[in-house]
Amino acid sequence: MTAAVSAAKISSSRLIVCYAAILGTLPYLTLKASWVTGGSLGLRDPSFADSELMLFANLLTAGMDVVAVLLALAFTYSWGRRIPAPLVLFPIWIGTGLLAPIVLNLPVIVADLTKPQPADLPLENWVWAVVYGGFAWQGILLLTAFVLYARDRWWFVVTGTARPGTIGVAGTLGGTAALVSAIGHSIWAFGSGGMSARGQDVVIAVLGVLAVIALATVTRGRFWPRLVLVWTGAGAMAGSGAWGLFSAFTMGSADRVPVLAVQVLGGVLLMTSVLRRLPHPA
Numbered sequence: 001m002t003a004a005v006s007a008a009k010i011s012s013s014r015l016i017v018c019y020a021a022i023l024g025t026l027p028y029l030t031l032k033a034s035w036v037t038g039g040s041l042g043l044r045d046p047s048f049a050d051s052e053l054m055l056f057a058n059l060l061t062a063g064m065d066v067v068a069v070l071l072a073l074a075f076t077y078s079w080g081r082r083i084p085a086p087l088v089l090f091p092i093w094i095g096t097g098l099l100a101p102i103v104l105n106l107p108v109i110v111a112d113l114t115k116p117q118p119a120d121l122p123l124e125n126w127v128w129a130v131v132y133g134g135f136a137w138q139g140i141l142l143l144t145a146f147v148l149y150a151r152d153r154w155w156f157v158v159t160g161t162a163r164p165g166t167i168g169v170a171g172t173l174g175g176t177a178a179l180v181s182a183i184g185h186s187i188w189a190f191g192s193g194g195m196s197a198r199g200q201d202v203v204i205a206v207l208g209v210l211a212v213i214a215l216a217t218v219t220r221g222r223f224w225p226r227l228v229l230v231w232t233g234a235g236a237m238a239g240s241g242a243w244g245l246f247s248a249f250t251m252g253s254a255d256r257v258p259v260l261a262v263q264v265l266g267g268v269l270l271m272t273s274v275l276r277r278l279p280h281p282a
Contacts, residue, residue: 010076017145018076024137025065027130032062042130048122053250064098065138067091072142075149092146093231093271097239099139100232101203106136108199115195132196160279162223171215171273174234177266178208181237184259204240207233208263211270218277230274237267 034041035049035058043049049058071092074080080088102109109132117125151158167175185205189198211233214226241263248257 009078014076014145014148017141017148018072021072021138021141021145022069024134024141025068028134029062029065031127031130032058032065036062042124042127043122044124045122057250064095068095068138068142071095072145075142075145080149081153092142093235094239094242095235096143096146096232097235097237097267098243099135099142101200101207101236101240102132102135103139104207105196105199105203106132109136109196112194112196112199156279156281157227158224160223162218162226162277163279165277167215167218167273168276170269170276174266174269174271174273175212175215177262178212178233178237178270181205181241181259181263181266182208184256184263188256200240204236207236208266209233211237215270215274218274223277223279227274227278230270234267234270234274237263237270239267241267 031042033039035043036055040046048054071088074083074088113125113129113132117128182205185201185208189201189205191198211230214229214233218226218230241260244256244260245264248254248260
Protein backbone atom coordinates (compact mmCIF):
# COMPACT_ATOMS: atom_id res chain seq x y z
CA MET A 1 0.00 0.00 0.00
CA THR A 2 2.83 2.39 0.88
CA ALA A 3 4.61 1.60 -2.37
CA ALA A 4 1.43 2.31 -4.31
CA VAL A 5 0.98 5.66 -2.59
CA SER A 6 4.62 6.60 -3.25
CA ALA A 7 4.30 5.64 -6.90
CA ALA A 8 1.14 7.72 -7.24
CA LYS A 9 3.03 10.81 -6.09
CA ILE A 10 5.45 10.67 -9.01
CA SER A 11 4.42 13.32 -11.50
CA SER A 12 3.99 12.38 -15.14
CA SER A 13 6.59 14.97 -16.13
CA ARG A 14 9.23 13.30 -13.95
CA LEU A 15 8.39 9.90 -15.40
CA ILE A 16 8.71 11.32 -18.90
CA VAL A 17 12.10 12.85 -18.09
CA CYS A 18 13.29 9.58 -16.51
CA TYR A 19 12.35 7.27 -19.35
CA ALA A 20 13.34 9.74 -22.04
CA ALA A 21 16.81 9.86 -20.44
CA ILE A 22 16.94 6.06 -20.44
CA LEU A 23 15.80 6.00 -24.07
CA GLY A 24 18.77 8.20 -24.91
CA THR A 25 21.20 5.53 -23.69
CA LEU A 26 19.86 2.75 -25.93
CA PRO A 27 21.60 3.64 -29.24
CA TYR A 28 24.97 3.88 -27.51
CA LEU A 29 24.44 0.67 -25.55
CA THR A 30 23.37 -1.08 -28.77
CA LEU A 31 26.63 -0.08 -30.45
CA LYS A 32 28.68 -1.20 -27.46
CA ALA A 33 26.83 -4.51 -27.21
CA SER A 34 27.54 -5.17 -30.88
CA TRP A 35 31.24 -4.39 -30.58
CA VAL A 36 31.74 -6.35 -27.36
CA THR A 37 30.10 -9.44 -28.84
CA GLY A 38 32.08 -9.32 -32.08
CA GLY A 39 29.53 -7.49 -34.21
CA SER A 40 30.42 -4.86 -36.79
CA LEU A 41 27.53 -2.40 -36.42
CA GLY A 42 28.77 1.02 -37.50
CA LEU A 43 32.33 -0.21 -38.11
CA ARG A 44 34.13 0.32 -41.40
CA ASP A 45 37.04 -1.68 -40.03
CA PRO A 46 35.84 -4.53 -37.76
CA SER A 47 39.38 -5.04 -36.45
CA PHE A 48 39.08 -1.65 -34.72
CA ALA A 49 37.15 -3.28 -31.85
CA ASP A 50 39.14 -6.51 -31.68
CA SER A 51 41.90 -5.61 -29.22
CA GLU A 52 41.76 -6.26 -25.49
CA LEU A 53 42.16 -2.54 -24.86
CA MET A 54 39.09 -1.72 -26.99
CA LEU A 55 37.13 -4.50 -25.27
CA PHE A 56 37.96 -2.94 -21.90
CA ALA A 57 37.14 0.57 -23.12
CA ASN A 58 33.82 -0.57 -24.58
CA LEU A 59 32.85 -2.40 -21.41
CA LEU A 60 33.85 0.62 -19.32
CA THR A 61 31.86 3.12 -21.37
CA ALA A 62 28.87 0.80 -21.62
CA GLY A 63 28.99 0.43 -17.84
CA MET A 64 28.94 4.21 -17.49
CA ASP A 65 25.73 4.35 -19.51
CA VAL A 66 24.22 1.59 -17.35
CA VAL A 67 25.00 3.77 -14.33
CA ALA A 68 23.17 6.61 -16.09
CA VAL A 69 20.09 4.37 -16.39
CA LEU A 70 20.22 3.51 -12.69
CA LEU A 71 20.64 7.17 -11.76
CA ALA A 72 17.63 8.19 -13.86
CA LEU A 73 15.51 5.63 -12.00
CA ALA A 74 16.92 6.66 -8.60
CA PHE A 75 16.14 10.31 -9.31
CA THR A 76 12.54 9.46 -10.07
CA TYR A 77 11.34 6.78 -7.65
CA SER A 78 11.07 7.07 -3.88
CA TRP A 79 13.70 4.41 -3.16
CA GLY A 80 16.29 6.72 -4.68
CA ARG A 81 16.00 9.11 -1.74
CA ARG A 82 17.14 6.33 0.62
CA ILE A 83 20.44 5.81 -1.19
CA PRO A 84 23.40 7.28 0.76
CA ALA A 85 24.17 10.70 -0.66
CA PRO A 86 27.78 9.98 -1.79
CA LEU A 87 26.63 6.99 -3.88
CA VAL A 88 24.31 9.31 -5.80
CA LEU A 89 26.30 12.52 -5.86
CA PHE A 90 29.68 11.21 -7.00
CA PRO A 91 28.52 9.50 -10.21
CA ILE A 92 26.18 12.34 -11.20
CA TRP A 93 28.96 14.87 -10.50
CA ILE A 94 31.32 13.00 -12.81
CA GLY A 95 28.44 12.55 -15.26
CA THR A 96 27.81 16.29 -15.20
CA GLY A 97 31.47 16.87 -15.91
CA LEU A 98 31.42 14.54 -18.91
CA LEU A 99 28.04 15.48 -20.39
CA ALA A 100 27.65 19.22 -19.72
CA PRO A 101 30.64 20.21 -21.93
CA ILE A 102 29.18 18.13 -24.77
CA VAL A 103 25.81 19.85 -24.42
CA LEU A 104 27.45 23.29 -24.39
CA ASN A 105 29.70 22.39 -27.33
CA LEU A 106 26.88 20.82 -29.36
CA PRO A 107 26.63 23.57 -32.03
CA VAL A 108 30.33 23.13 -32.79
CA ILE A 109 29.98 19.34 -32.84
CA VAL A 110 27.03 19.55 -35.25
CA ALA A 111 28.93 21.94 -37.52
CA ASP A 112 31.92 19.58 -37.48
CA LEU A 113 29.77 16.57 -38.35
CA THR A 114 28.32 18.32 -41.39
CA LYS A 115 31.78 18.54 -42.96
CA PRO A 116 33.09 15.66 -45.13
CA GLN A 117 34.76 13.07 -42.93
CA PRO A 118 38.00 11.27 -43.85
CA ALA A 119 37.32 7.97 -45.60
CA ASP A 120 39.94 6.12 -43.56
CA LEU A 121 38.15 6.52 -40.20
CA PRO A 122 37.28 3.15 -38.60
CA LEU A 123 33.69 4.23 -37.82
CA GLU A 124 30.82 5.06 -40.15
CA ASN A 125 29.91 8.76 -40.24
CA TRP A 126 26.50 8.19 -38.65
CA VAL A 127 28.08 6.66 -35.53
CA TRP A 128 29.47 10.04 -34.46
CA ALA A 129 26.03 11.64 -34.75
CA VAL A 130 24.44 8.83 -32.76
CA VAL A 131 27.07 8.93 -30.02
CA TYR A 132 27.21 12.69 -29.53
CA GLY A 133 23.48 13.12 -30.04
CA GLY A 134 22.87 10.50 -27.37
CA PHE A 135 25.30 12.14 -24.97
CA ALA A 136 23.66 15.55 -25.43
CA TRP A 137 20.21 13.98 -24.95
CA GLN A 138 21.34 12.25 -21.77
CA GLY A 139 23.05 15.39 -20.52
CA ILE A 140 19.90 17.49 -20.77
CA LEU A 141 17.43 14.93 -19.44
CA LEU A 142 19.55 13.19 -16.81
CA LEU A 143 20.62 16.51 -15.33
CA THR A 144 16.99 17.69 -15.37
CA ALA A 145 16.02 14.57 -13.42
CA PHE A 146 18.85 15.25 -10.95
CA VAL A 147 17.78 18.86 -10.41
CA LEU A 148 14.23 17.73 -9.60
CA TYR A 149 15.58 15.05 -7.25
CA ALA A 150 18.03 17.41 -5.50
CA ARG A 151 15.33 20.05 -5.06
CA ASP A 152 13.23 17.53 -3.15
CA ARG A 153 15.97 15.85 -1.13
CA TRP A 154 18.18 18.84 -0.36
CA TRP A 155 15.68 21.69 -0.51
CA PHE A 156 17.61 23.66 2.14
CA VAL A 157 20.52 24.09 -0.29
CA VAL A 158 18.21 25.94 -2.68
CA THR A 159 16.64 28.15 -0.03
CA GLY A 160 19.61 28.62 2.34
CA THR A 161 22.67 30.83 2.38
CA ALA A 162 26.32 29.85 2.43
CA ARG A 163 27.74 28.61 5.70
CA PRO A 164 30.21 31.14 7.18
CA GLY A 165 33.85 30.57 6.37
CA THR A 166 36.48 31.01 3.69
CA ILE A 167 37.39 29.04 0.60
CA GLY A 168 40.37 27.68 2.57
CA VAL A 169 43.49 26.01 1.30
CA ALA A 170 41.47 23.61 -0.85
CA GLY A 171 39.72 26.45 -2.63
CA THR A 172 42.94 28.42 -3.16
CA LEU A 173 44.82 25.43 -4.56
CA GLY A 174 41.81 24.32 -6.59
CA GLY A 175 41.40 27.79 -8.07
CA THR A 176 45.08 27.92 -9.02
CA ALA A 177 44.82 24.50 -10.64
CA ALA A 178 41.70 25.59 -12.55
CA LEU A 179 43.51 28.60 -13.98
CA VAL A 180 46.51 26.46 -14.99
CA SER A 181 44.11 24.02 -16.63
CA ALA A 182 42.28 26.85 -18.41
CA ILE A 183 45.56 28.14 -19.84
CA GLY A 184 46.44 24.65 -21.05
CA HIS A 185 43.07 24.11 -22.72
CA SER A 186 43.21 27.58 -24.30
CA ILE A 187 46.57 26.72 -25.86
CA TRP A 188 45.20 23.39 -27.13
CA ALA A 189 42.12 25.13 -28.53
CA PHE A 190 44.32 27.18 -30.86
CA GLY A 191 46.48 24.23 -31.82
CA SER A 192 45.92 21.27 -34.09
CA GLY A 193 42.97 18.90 -33.91
CA GLY A 194 39.36 18.71 -34.98
CA MET A 195 36.93 21.57 -34.52
CA SER A 196 34.87 19.60 -31.98
CA ALA A 197 37.90 18.81 -29.82
CA ARG A 198 39.07 22.43 -29.89
CA GLY A 199 35.59 23.64 -29.02
CA GLN A 200 35.57 21.22 -26.10
CA ASP A 201 38.83 22.71 -24.87
CA VAL A 202 37.27 26.19 -24.90
CA VAL A 203 34.21 25.00 -22.98
CA ILE A 204 36.26 23.24 -20.29
CA ALA A 205 38.53 26.29 -19.87
CA VAL A 206 35.54 28.64 -19.50
CA LEU A 207 33.72 26.33 -17.06
CA GLY A 208 36.84 26.10 -14.88
CA VAL A 209 37.23 29.88 -14.74
CA LEU A 210 33.53 30.37 -13.95
CA ALA A 211 33.86 27.84 -11.11
CA VAL A 212 36.74 29.84 -9.63
CA ILE A 213 34.76 33.09 -9.84
CA ALA A 214 31.69 31.46 -8.29
CA LEU A 215 33.70 30.02 -5.41
CA ALA A 216 35.45 33.33 -4.77
CA THR A 217 32.09 35.14 -4.53
CA VAL A 218 30.17 32.39 -2.75
CA THR A 219 29.08 34.65 0.13
CA ARG A 220 27.59 37.27 -2.17
CA GLY A 221 23.99 36.82 -3.25
CA ARG A 222 22.21 33.49 -3.39
CA PHE A 223 24.26 30.38 -2.76
CA TRP A 224 22.73 27.83 -5.13
CA PRO A 225 23.62 29.54 -8.45
CA ARG A 226 27.25 29.62 -7.38
CA LEU A 227 27.04 26.01 -6.26
CA VAL A 228 25.75 25.08 -9.73
CA LEU A 229 28.68 26.84 -11.39
CA VAL A 230 31.25 25.22 -9.11
CA TRP A 231 29.53 21.83 -9.43
CA THR A 232 29.58 22.02 -13.24
CA GLY A 233 33.02 23.56 -13.63
CA ALA A 234 34.72 21.33 -11.08
CA GLY A 235 32.90 18.32 -12.51
CA ALA A 236 34.10 19.18 -16.02
CA MET A 237 37.65 19.47 -14.72
CA ALA A 238 37.53 16.15 -12.85
CA GLY A 239 35.43 14.14 -15.30
CA SER A 240 36.98 15.25 -18.59
CA GLY A 241 40.43 15.29 -16.99
CA ALA A 242 40.11 11.70 -15.77
CA TRP A 243 38.88 10.57 -19.19
CA GLY A 244 41.72 12.49 -20.83
CA LEU A 245 44.23 10.73 -18.59
CA PHE A 246 42.74 7.34 -19.47
CA SER A 247 42.99 8.19 -23.17
CA ALA A 248 46.52 9.56 -22.82
CA PHE A 249 47.84 6.45 -21.07
CA THR A 250 46.04 3.96 -23.31
CA MET A 251 46.82 5.76 -26.58
CA GLY A 252 50.45 6.40 -25.65
CA SER A 253 50.20 10.20 -25.76
CA ALA A 254 51.68 11.63 -22.57
CA ASP A 255 52.19 15.29 -23.53
CA ARG A 256 48.92 16.43 -21.92
CA VAL A 257 49.24 14.33 -18.76
CA PRO A 258 50.68 17.03 -16.43
CA VAL A 259 47.91 19.55 -17.21
CA LEU A 260 45.20 16.88 -17.02
CA ALA A 261 46.50 15.62 -13.67
CA VAL A 262 46.45 19.17 -12.28
CA GLN A 263 42.97 19.59 -13.73
CA VAL A 264 41.55 16.52 -11.99
CA LEU A 265 43.10 17.50 -8.66
CA GLY A 266 41.82 21.06 -9.04
CA GLY A 267 38.28 19.88 -9.73
CA VAL A 268 38.28 17.75 -6.59
CA LEU A 269 39.65 20.61 -4.49
CA LEU A 270 37.13 23.14 -5.80
CA MET A 271 34.28 20.78 -5.04
CA THR A 272 35.67 20.01 -1.57
CA SER A 273 35.86 23.73 -0.82
CA VAL A 274 32.30 24.54 -1.88
CA LEU A 275 30.85 21.55 -0.04
CA ARG A 276 32.24 23.03 3.20
CA ARG A 277 29.94 26.02 2.64
CA LEU A 278 26.69 24.07 2.16
CA PRO A 279 23.79 25.44 4.23
CA HIS A 280 22.49 23.39 7.15
CA PRO A 281 18.85 22.26 7.11
CA ALA A 282 16.72 24.53 9.31
